[in-house]
Amino acid sequence: MSSLPPIESTVITGQQPGPHLLILGGVHGDEYEPMAAIRKLITLIKPAEFSGKVTLVPVLNQPAYERCQRCGPDELDLARTFPGALDGSITEQIAHQATQLIQSADYLIDLHTGGVISDLAPFSGYCLHSDPAILETQRTMARAFGLPVVWGTTATLEGRSLSAARDANVPAIYAEWGGGSQCNATAVSGYASGCLQVMSALGMRNEPVPEQPIQYEIEDNRDQSGHLQLHNSAPVSGFFEPAIQLMDTVQAGDTLGTICSPLGDEVTSIKASQTGVVLGIRTLPYVKQNEWLVVILETDHSAS
Structure with a gap:
């Protein structure tokens, strides 16, 4: 029991x-x-x-x-x-x-x-x-x-x-x-x-x-829709600084922010993988590789 x-x-x-x-x-x-x-x-x-x-x-x-x-x-x-x-x-x-x-x-x-x-x-x-x-x-x-x-x-x-x-x-x-x-x-x-x-x-x-x-x-109704942590993940570990705000609209390829090394000498730009509206943003600055950074509600691939 x-x-x-x-x-x-x-x-x-x-x-x-x-x-x-x-x-x-x-x-x-x-x-x-x-x-x-x-x-x-x-x-x-x-x-x-x-x-x-x-x-x-x-x-x-x-x-x-x-x-x-x-x-x-x-x-x-x-x-x-x-x-x-x-x-x-x-x-x-x-x-x-x-x-x-x-x-x-x-x-x-x-x-x-x-x-x-x-x-x-x-x-x-x-x-x-x-x-x-x-x-x-x-x-x-x-x-x-x-x-x-x-x-x-x-x-x-x-x-x-x-x-x-x-x-x-x-x-x-x-x-x-x-x-x-x-x-x-x-x-x-x-x-x-x-x-x-x-x-x-x-x-x-x-x-x-x-x-x-x-x-x-x-x-x-696509497979995995609603899985918030699935897209826009960190390609490297480091200090994440977002360049967008909640409810902003973004296009695929737009800059979402940057991840930099401790000294700031290595900076990786983070690009949006989807077009839509920003529903979530990572606020804890340190991120590990593959952790999610931004949630985007896609507005160009909806299906009912």
Whole structure:
């Protein structure tokens, strides 16, 4: 049997029956905005003001959180470990418990950031589920979250909370915003508001969903789409200095920044491998060869 204690959560039950929404934060131990946002939600969600049930998990990966790192002591990435194993390593056990939580829910929201090493622009995403009804529900949830970018990507990526939700036919979205070893107050408030807006879109609250413009809404079903760390990696180790900002538009071949040696006598220019909008930037200056530097949402190869 598992030796892991139960996941710490708060369950709030509305006065009227309705669906069960699960909101996860802290899948990675160094992503702080979701943790603070979910704690904020615990105070904002009033039983008299909604129907159904909400399970709130501010810090899913406590061993990683206590290390101030992305991963726990077994060095496994929880976001690559679902559905986990009852008698596995500590991360596998957490994934197993979280999978059971997901299977018990009707909807899932999984909140993330760029962690210690990077900063991410606000966007919501979902997998391109094969069930048309689930896919349309996920689109509705992602749009209702109210962020400037909505991104639908391949459903074939495994090991994620969203793949566990996919397999259980639970409509699910994730969101990314912030990072860089901070806890951005704007992101915290935006995440809390976004979750409440999704509850409204799902009929759990009577409040209207505010109309908010979406700058980019893209669906890309190519293999590995949505894998943030896949493109624009460091060709050498060194000190990275970005030349772009979040939400900048870039063309393939544009300069993203430079990597220099300790004395600055060797400078390598980093060129964009894609055309699109910048969603993520490495903020920790020292990079090792092959580590990712910039996330670009491609705007010229979308497919629905």
